[in-house]
Amino acid sequence: MDRDWVTRSACKGLDPTIFYPSTDEEADEAKEVCAACPVQESCLEHAIGHREHNGVWGGATERERQRIIRRRRRLRSMSATGESAVSAAGAR
Numbered sequence: 001m002d003r004d005w006v007t008r009s010a011c012k013g014l015d016p017t018i019f020y021p022s023t024d025e026e027a028d029e030a031k032e033v034c035a036a037c038p039v040q041e042s043c044l045e046h047a048i049g050h051r052e053h054n055g056v057w058g059g060a061t062e063r064e065r066q067r068i069i070r071r072r073r074r075l076r077s078m079s080a081t082g083e084s085a086v087s088a089a090g091a092r
Ligand code: SF4
Pocket: 009, 010, 011, 012, 019, 033, 034, 035, 037, 038, 039, 040, 041, 043, 044, 056, 057, 058, 059
């Protein structure tokens, strides 16, 4: 995977501990930096693709990335079976 995006990151040179908060509730400072980052999407996809288990990447904590992964799996599964998101939502 192309890592050129790293050189354009908004977190370059910042204290990395900001991006490794103890709890999700302490991730706001990192998320604010990520929100203004020009490579947020590449960063998030890198973290998801490499199963990064720690820290804030692409504006998402580990727990949030897990949610994204589960949602994508669900959508792929629905797509494979021809199920629509609307009918799946109604089934809950
Ligand atoms: S999205 Fe956040 S963690 Fe990723 S490169 Fe940008 S500032 Fe750094």
